[in-house]
Amino acid sequence: MAEIPFPLPDLGEGLIEATVLEWLVAEGEQVERNQPLVEVETTKSALELPSPQSGKVLKVHGAPGDVIKVGEPLIVFEVPDDTAGIVGTVPSDEAPKRRRVRLNANLDED
Template sequence: MAESTFPLPDLGEGLEDATILEWHVAVGDTVARNDVLVEVETTKSAVELPSPEAGRVARLGAEEGAVVRVGDPLITFEVAGAGIVGTVPTESEAPRRRVHLSPPDDD
């Protein structure tokens, strides 16, 4: 499994940090994309941050009550290795034209 770290995102309006109010996950938990991870507080408001991906929580970047700066690691996930999503079609024959248009006769 690969690791993926999610940093504290820019929460807007020039805010540079946030305080961890409450973790909604713990190390070892499995999360789905968009599950609520943590509630943080800025000078403007309290915000719940969703998970950007699915995986297992490997590490929390800070304890409740700690101040985290924008861009610092917030949480690290163990995720399945990156792979190709879908398939690439192969062409076994030349593409066929669906419609053949001809200009009208000038009779």
């Protein structure tokens, strides 16, 4: 198992912090990539942060009302070692042996 932290990103135009409004996932929950994780409020707007990856939520940082600075830990994912890397997907185990070509040869002369 690998622990992958996700720090609060810069939510745009040099914002330095955000206030947690509501967690939309709980520790122990399995989340998918792009699933909304948390609603936060900046000096500009309230917005939902989508998950950058799939994985199990190991820890969330900050209760509603807490201020988190950009770059500080927001959430930690736990990911099995045999899942995909940051890029790409795990290919299916073995491609089904689909075939449209039959071989036809006279090997008598061999």
